[in-house]
Amino acid sequence: MIDKTVPDTARAVAGIADGSTVLVGGFGRAGQPVELIDALIAQGARDLTIVSNNAGNGDVGLAALLAKGRVRKMICSFPRQHDSWVFDRLYRAGEVELELVPQGNLAERIRAAGAGIGAFYSPTGVGTQLAEGKETRTIDGRDYVLEHPIRADVALVSALAGDRWGNLVYRETARNFGPVMATAATTTVVQVDRIVPLGSLDPEAVATPGIFVDRVVAVGERRWLDAGAFVGGVDVDGNPLAATAADAPEGAHR
Amino acid sequence: MIDKTVPDTARAVAGIADGSTVLVGGFGRAGQPVELIDALIAQGARDLTIVSNNAGNGDVGLAALLAKGRVRKMICSFPRQHDSWVFDRLYRAGEVELELVPQGNLAERIRAAGAGIGAFYSPTGVGTQLAEGKETRTIDGRDYVLEHPIRADVALVSALAGDRWGNLVYRETARNFGPVMATAATTTVVQVDRIVPLGSLDPEAVATPGIFVDRVVAVGERRWLDAGAFVGGVDVDGNPLAATAADAPEGAHR
Amino acid sequence: MTTRISRDALAARIAADIPEGSYVNLGIGAPTLVANFLPADQEIILHTENGLLGMGPAPAADAVDPDLINAGKQAVTALEGAAYFHHADSFGMMRGGHLDVCVLGAFQVSQHGDLANWSTGAPGAIPAVGGAMDLAIGARSVYVMTDLLTRTGEPKIVAACTYPLTGVRCVTRVYTDHAVLDVTPDGLAVRETFGDTTVAWLAEVTGLTLLDATGTDASEVA
Amino acid sequence: MTTRISRDALAARIAADIPEGSYVNLGIGAPTLVANFLPADQEIILHTENGLLGMGPAPAADAVDPDLINAGKQAVTALEGAAYFHHADSFGMMRGGHLDVCVLGAFQVSQHGDLANWSTGAPGAIPAVGGAMDLAIGARSVYVMTDLLTRTGEPKIVAACTYPLTGVRCVTRVYTDHAVLDVTPDGLAVRETFGDTTVAWLAEVTGLTLLDATGTDASEVA
Numbered sequence: 001m002i003d004k005t006v007p008d009t010a011r012a013v014a015g016i017a018d019g020s021t022v023l024v025g026g027f028g029r030a031g032q033p034v035e036l037i038d039a040l041i042a043q044g045a046r047d048l049t050i051v052s053n054n055a056g057n058g059d060v061g062l063a064a065l066l067a068k069g070r071v072r073k074m075i076c077s078f079p080r081q082h083d084s085w086v087f088d089r090l091y092r093a094g095e096v097e098l099e100l101v102p103q104g105n106l107a108e109r110i111r112a113a114g115a116g117i118g119a120f121y122s123p124t125g126v127g128t129q130l131a132e133g134k135e136t137r138t139i140d141g142r143d144y145v146l147e148h149p150i151r152a153d154v155a156l157v158s159a160l161a162g163d164r165w166g167n168l169v170y171r172e173t174a175r176n177f178g179p180v181m182a183t184a185a186t187t188t189v190v191q192v193d194r195i196v197p198l199g200s201l202d203p204e205a206v207a208t209p210g211i212f213v214d215r216v217v218a219v220g221e222r223r224w225l226d227a228g229a230f231v232g233g234v235d236v237d238g239n240p241l242a243a244t245a246a247d248a249p250e251g252a253h254r
Numbered sequence: 255m256i257d258k259t260v261p262d263t264a265r266a267v268a269g270i271a272d273g274s275t276v277l278v279g280g281f282g283r284a285g286q287p288v289e290l291i292d293a294l295i296a297q298g299a300r301d302l303t304i305v306s307n308n309a310g311n312g313d314v315g316l317a318a319l320l321a322k323g324r325v326r327k328m329i330c331s332f333p334r335q336h337d338s339w340v341f342d343r344l345y346r347a348g349e350v351e352l353e354l355v356p357q358g359n360l361a362e363r364i365r366a367a368g369a370g371i372g373a374f375y376s377p378t379g380v381g382t383q384l385a386e387g388k389e390t391r392t393i394d395g396r397d398y399v400l401e402h403p404i405r406a407d408v409a410l411v412s413a414l415a416g417d418r419w420g421n422l423v424y425r426e427t428a429r430n431f432g433p434v435m436a437t438a439a440t441t442t443v444v445q446v447d448r449i450v451p452l453g454s455l456d457p458e459a460v461a462t463p464g465i466f467v468d469r470v471v472a473v474g475e476r477r478w479l480d481a482g483a484f485v486g487g488v489d490v491d492g493n494p495l496a497a498t499a500a501d502a503p504e505g506a507h508r
Numbered sequence: 509m510t511t512r513i514s515r516d517a518l519a520a521r522i523a524a525d526i527p528e529g530s531y532v533n534l535g536i537g538a539p540t541l542v543a544n545f546l547p548a549d550q551e552i553i554l555h556t557e558n559g560l561l562g563m564g565p566a567p568a569a570d571a572v573d574p575d576l577i578n579a580g581k582q583a584v585t586a587l588e589g590a591a592y593f594h595h596a597d598s599f600g601m602m603r604g605g606h607l608d609v610c611v612l613g614a615f616q617v618s619q620h621g622d623l624a625n626w627s628t629g630a631p632g633a634i635p636a637v638g639g640a641m642d643l644a645i646g647a648r649s650v651y652v653m654t655d656l657l658t659r660t661g662e663p664k665i666v667a668a669c670t671y672p673l674t675g676v677r678c679v680t681r682v683y684t685d686h687a688v689l690d691v692t693p694d695g696l697a698v699r700e701t702f703g704d705t706t707v708a709w710l711a712e713v714t715g716l717t718l719l720d721a722t723g724t725d726a727s728e729v730a
Numbered sequence: 731m732t733t734r735i736s737r738d739a740l741a742a743r744i745a746a747d748i749p750e751g752s753y754v755n756l757g758i759g760a761p762t763l764v765a766n767f768l769p770a771d772q773e774i775i776l777h778t779e780n781g782l783l784g785m786g787p788a789p790a791a792d793a794v795d796p797d798l799i800n801a802g803k804q805a806v807t808a809l810e811g812a813a814y815f816h817h818a819d820s821f822g823m824m825r826g827g828h829l830d831v832c833v834l835g836a837f838q839v840s841q842h843g844d845l846a847n848w849s850t851g852a853p854g855a856i857p858a859v860g861g862a863m864d865l866a867i868g869a870r871s872v873y874v875m876t877d878l879l880t881r882t883g884e885p886k887i888v889a890a891c892t893y894p895l896t897g898v899r900c901v902t903r904v905y906t907d908h909a910v911l912d913v914t915p916d917g918l919a920v921r922e923t924f925g926d927t928t929v930a931w932l933a934e935v936t937g938l939t940l941l942d943a944t945g946t947d948a949s950e951v952a
Contacts (some may be wrong), residue, residue, distance in 0.1 A: 002751045002773045027583040027595075028556045030574060051593075080636035081581075091634055100635050104599030104642035105556065108371070111596040115822030116868065117362070118375030118391070124603060124642045129677035137372070138821035139402070143269035143676075144372035148393070165775070165784075165811045169458065172592060173559045174575040179594040183826060185671075199810030204423065205459035207594065209783045211753050211775070211828050256551045267824030281817075282803040284796060299870045307817075334858035335803075345856055354857050357779065358864035359872045365818040369600030378825060378864045381898035383849075397898075408604065419553070419562075419589045426814060428797040433816040436603060453588030460591035461816065463561045465531050465553070465606050500659045 005195055005216050009039035012189050012217040014122060016045045016154050023110065023155040023181040024052035024062055028081075030175035032157040034061035035219040036191050040156070046070045051110070051150055053177060054104060055079035055087035063087070065160040071096055075150065077103035102130060104148050107180055113149035114183025114212070122147045143161045153184035158222075159208065162192040163199075166213025167206045189215045193222065258420045259449055259470050263293035266443050266471040270299045270328045270408050277364065277409040277435040278306040278316055282335075285428035286314035287412040290445050293508040300386070301322045305364070305404055307357060307431060309333035309341035317341070325350055329356035329404065356384060359401050361434055367403035368437025368466070376401045409439035412476075413462065416446040417453075419469025421460045429461060436466040447476065510726055511703025512655075512685040516718050522653060522683050524612060531555055536580035539611035553589075555607055557639045559598050561602050562590030564637040579639060599639070602646035606637040610647035612640065614654040614682075616669040621679040621691035623652065624671035637674075644675030656684040656713070663714040665689065665696065686710065690721065697721035733925025734877075734907040742767040744833060744875060744905050746892065752830040753777055755865060758802035761833035761875050775811075777829060779861045781820050784812030801861060821861070825867035832869035834862065836876040836904075838891040841938050843901040843913035845874065857897075866897030874882035878906040878935070885936045887911065887918065912943065919943035 006012050013036060016022070022040075025030030041064060048071050055074050056063030063086040065071060076095055079087050090096040101109070102124045112120055121144035125131040135146040157178045160171040168190060170178055182188045190208075195218045260266050267290060270276070276294075280286030297316060302325050309328050310317030316338040319325060333341050344350040355363070356378050366374055375398035379385040383403045389400040414425040420461055422444060424432055436442045444462075449472045513521070515538055519725060523545035526532060533555045534540050543565070546552050554563040556578040563578060564585035572583040586592075593601075601607065616624040623644050626637045644650055654664050681699070682689045688700040688708055697709045697719035707720045735743070737760055745767035748754060755777045756762050765787070776785040778800040785800060786807035794805040794863050808814075815823075823829065838846040848859045866872060868907050876886050887904060903921070904911045909932055910922040920929045921943035929942045 002775070028577065030558070030577050030581075050582075078636040080634040088634055092632065098635075098636055102637050102641040103595070103639040104603055104646075107595035107599050108369075108603075109710075111822075112374075114826045114828075115362075115378055115818075116825030116827060118377065118393040118396065120366075120374040121372030122603070123370055123372065123645050126645070127674045128641060130637065130641065139372040142372065163811060167811060167813055169927040171458075172573065172576040172586070173556070173578075173590055175594050176559050177595045180596045182824070183828070201813075202459065203784070203808060203814050204425075204461075205456065206815075207458075209813040209823075210811070210814060211777070211783055211823060239689040265708070282799065284780070284799050288929055320541075325778070332858040332860040333855040338856075342856055346854065350858075356859050356863040357817070357861040358825055359867075361817035361821050363827075365600075368604045369596075370603030370605060375868050376825070380867070381865060382895045384859065384863065417589060421589060421591055424814070426795065426798040426808070427800075429814055429816050430781050431817045434818045437600070437606070452794075455591075457562070457586060457590040457592050460593075463591040463593060463601075464589070465555070465561055465601060 003164045004210070004213060005011070005164050005218070009035050009191065009217050009219065010042065012036060012191070012215050016040060016043060018045050020045060020153040021049040021051065023152045023153070023185055024050055024140045025157040025176065025178045025181050027053050027173065027176040029057055029061065031158050031170070031176045031178055032061050033156045033191050034222065036156045036158070036189060037061045037065050039173045041065055041068055041070070044226050047072045047076065049073045051075040051152060053077050053106065054081060055084055057081060057083045059086065066096065070094070073099065074099035075099040075101060077101055077106050100130060106150070107177065109147050109150040110177070110184045111180045112178060113151035117149065118192045119146055119148045121145065139229045150184065152185040153187065155181040155188040157182050157188065157190045159190055159192050161194050161196050161201065162190055162213070162216040163196055163201055163210070165198060166190070166203050166210030166216055168208035168213065169201055169205055170194070170207050182208045187214045188212055191217050193220060194218055204220055257418045258464065258467060259418050259472070263289050263445065263471050263473065264296065266290060266445070266469050267293045267297045270294060270297060270452045271472060272299055273301045274299060274407040275303040275408045277407070277439055278304055279411040279430065279432045279435050281307050281427065281430040283311055283315065283432045285412050285424070287410045287434055287445050289474065290412070291315045291319050294357065295319055295322055295324070301326050303327045303329065305329040305406060305447040307331050308335060310478065311335060312339045313340065320344055320350065323349070328355065329353040329355060329360070330453050331355055331360050354384060360404070361431065363401050363404040364431070365434045367405035368434060371403065373400055373402045387397065404438065406439040407441065409435040409442040411436050411442065411444045413444055413446050415448050415450050415455065416444055416467070416470040417450055417455055417464070419452060420444070420464030420470055421455050422446070422462035422467065423459055424461050425454055428441040433462050436462045441468045442466055445471050445473045445475060448472055452489055510686060510705040510709055513702045514553045516541060518653060518685055521688070523650060526609055531561070532608065533557065533602070533607055533610040533647065535610065535612040535643065537613045540580065542611055542653070546711060551672070555601065556584070557598050557602060557643070559593050559595060560586060560590060562587040595689055599642050602639070602642050605646065605648060608649040609649045609651060610643045610644060611651045611653050614652045614664060615671045616664050616666050616720070617652050617679050617682050618666055618669045619696050621677045622669050623650070623674045623679050624669040625674045627672045631654055631674050640674050645679045649680040650678050652679050654682065654684055656686045665714050665716065667716060689718070692719065695719055714724060732908060732927040732931055735924045737763060738913065740875060740907055742904055743910070744873060748774055748831055750774060751862070753828065755779065755824070755829055755832040755863070755869065757834040757865065759835045761835060761843050762802065764833055764875070769851045777823065779820050779824060779865070780808070781815050781817060782808060782812060784809040795800040821864050823863070826865050827868065827870060829869040831871045831873060832865045833873045833875050834865060836886060837893045838886050838888050839874050839876070839901050839904050840888055840891045841918050843899045844891050845872070845896045845901050847896045849894045851894050862896050866900045871902040872900050874904045876904065876906055878908045887936050887938065889938060911940070914941065917941055
């Protein structure tokens with residue numbers, strides 16, 4: 001019998017080595033695998049390269065991992081948020097490296113790794129700082145920049161429900177990077193609210209087939225979702241939605 | 255109100271011009287938009303380039319379009335099947351051009367067109383006849399061939415159900431090329447068994463969001479599915495599953 | 509200083525240019541105001557790049573769902589007819605040219621339609637780009653919503669951007685608090701002025717050669 | 731001629747090498763027989779490239795569903811735990827190295843692991859490749875199931891393929907009716923012989939230098 005479920009988050013993150021590249025799902029805190037990150041902090045791996053859309057919110061999850069000094073480098077599209085004070089401090093102190101990637105190139109580079117694409121020409125970023133040093137090519141009159149896959153040792157993903165084969169469904173916009181990240185790592189570890197019996201997920205609605213998944217752990221209701229203000233968002237003037245204010249730079253674009 | 259539904263297949267295929275490139279969904283007859291192809295035959299467009307995995311089965315659908323002499327060129331991965339006698343005859347008579355593409359490169363090239371990728375490096379086909387004349391590159395020690403997008407004027411797709419915004423769900427392996435083809439055409443035309451009210455499709459299970467769809471037509475139960483033997487398959491010795499035998503070349507690989 | 513319209517009035521002005529049936533992405537910040545002025549009796553489908561088409565308005569305070577947010581990480585709702593998808597699919601939608609319109613903020617827009625809206629390049633600033641570069645090159649029409657002048661009076665419509673670029677020659681039209689300008693192959697064309705704003709004044713304050721497209725004839729002014 | 735095992739026996743032999751939990755694609759034709767010999771008390775998940783993981787056996791004749799077929803366009807079923815996906819995702823799965831094993835037929839396999847199985851290059855033949863090239867380079871282990879000799883007695887394991895290639899240096903292991911051979915950096919290694927087949931006879935009939943890996947020691951034979 002195939003059984004990819006593991007009984008607790010400690011076993012889910014066991015064996016992650018120092019120096020690993022780790023894909024971390026989520027957009028802000030929607031889909032962020034906070035319980036797995038907490039287990040990774042306890043597990044102790046360090047000198048990590050983290051690939052994630054953001055660089056942590058508040059003091060939980062990815063921000064907590066950063067605060068512990070476990071992260072050597074962040075690859076992300078939008079590190080600076082009103083509540084990214086942990087990353088901001090480390091970055092300004094020169095204690096964490098940053099590779100900034102436009103969000104769509106980030107998603108597509110991760111997909112490319114999972115889908116066996118050697119590299120691809122993207123129109124995004126052409127003529128900007130973020131394409132400097134990269135090969136460009138004109139195809140059918142349009143300019144493109146050559147982008148390479150981002151593959152990882154481990155992916156940490158949060159989904160709504162999974163079965164013992166590792167099939168996953170997500171919930172609303174918490175899906176975000178989960179399905180592509182699950183394809184691009186040597187070991188894909190998933191936290192779900194609940195594990196369901198094989199055959200109870202609609203095969204037409206499975207967003208991540210189990211072939212991409214190595215370990216699934218149930219974390220129950222994600223309590224931190226209710227543990228305070230709605231973090232990460234800003235109002236129309238760029239001021240934080242939450243009370244935990246820090247100033248949001250003018251013109252911030254997601 | 256947005257209403258992409260059209261009342262009949264004739265209106266669904268209206269305006270398809272001579273010389274168009276047309277993506278046609280389906281793998282064998284699963285997911286083949288036979289009712290739309292019938293309407294296209296009646297509509298009369300000619301000198302077409304058809305992109306489809308196969309080159310028709312028996313005498314219906316794509317085979318019927320070929321038999322009418324409307325197709326100048328086929329781009330496909332597996333034209334030769336035991337019941338592809340229409341294509342076989344035209345090809346041998348020099349009346350239809352063929353561009354043979356490995357199936358995964360076909361799917362990925364269509365996806366690339368829909369996703370705005372200028373070109374991509376694929377490991378499939380490297381060192382084979384099907385990569386001759388194409389640029390190759392070694393990336394991280396592996397060889398790749400540069401593949402370009404396949405975009406089209408029109409896509410004809412068959413799905414199970416759709417709503418007036420064009421959201422689609424498919425059925426089992428009839429999904430196949432539908433979701434990628436829907437993204438890669440200027441005009442995407444979809445036949446569905448039934449049109450359902452907006453809001454009745456599970457937003458987590460929509461396989462083609464309506465943004466990719468221009469016209470949806472309901473065709474009811476696809477009667478041709480029951481209209482005879484199960485066509486297209488071969489047994490373990492390569493002999494046709496259907497009674498309508500033609501000899502299958504030894505070693506045929508899907 | 510000539511007439512300035514309010515940010516709400518500008519949002520309404522932009523909304524009026526978006527036809528029914530359009531697929532639209534509204535960038536975070538001021539562009540989100542455009543949603544408030546889309547006609548209630550028309551269907552315009554909003555895309556948010558974190559994986560949702562058919563985005564609805566903000567929920568009631570007691571109905572916030574942390575799994576359902578927009579690109580600005582604000583709580584939103586999903587309409588009937590919505591669909592969820594993952595990030596690679598969502599950005600394929602943008603990059604593949606399937607969005608009709610996006611509305612973005614700007615630090616600067618050049619007379620050739622170059623956009624700078626992600627970084628001022630200030631020393632010590634932490635860079636963050638998000639989906640801005642994908643939106644800028646992806647949508648069929650890229651509308652910029654911005655004040656004409658910075659708080660210190662510098663024009664944001666410029667001969668060439670001095671801030672780091674978001675995209676090259678990607679802007680279709682610029683909606684400012686004084687006027688609406690189209691990016692054309694021949695340069696910027698003033699399409700509409702608000703109140704007592706004149707094309708001549710716009711040309712003077714920006715220092716640019718502007719085409720006058722406010723009438724039936726487009727004629728060049730100094 | 732030495733001992734030949736039957737096609738069913740060969741399929742059983744291949745099945746015995748596939749561990750529980752493997753993700754496996756069985757090419758059309760003879761490789762599909764392998765499914766009949768997978769142990770019923772173990773879970774091995776079958777992939778079919780037309781968009782299904784968790785493929786089950788053929789349905790009863792009165793339960794055929796034309797929308798549910800395999801790559802050979804035969805009616806199949808879906809197991810509990812199955813998932814459907816589109817073609818780009820399905821081939822991403824293959825190309826991305828997620829399948830543990832695929833089993834393919836062959837016209838020829840070279841001593842370096844080159845595979846020819848899609849075209850004999852015969853004049854007038856209509857070429858068709860399907861998913862063969864993607865499978866050949868995609869799976870972690872590419873097993874070939876083939877007769878050692880053609881009907882006319884020519885070896886199908888050769889120094890260099892004369893038929894058009896499907897993939898370069900892609901084959902992991904060749905299961906023939908006489909012996910099992912591994913492709914190694916040093917050449918072909920005979921892993922197992924059936925009945926009275928000897929390594930020497932295999933070397934003679936193929937005209938190749940073969941390594942003997944049937945014992946605990948691998949030693950080269952002429």
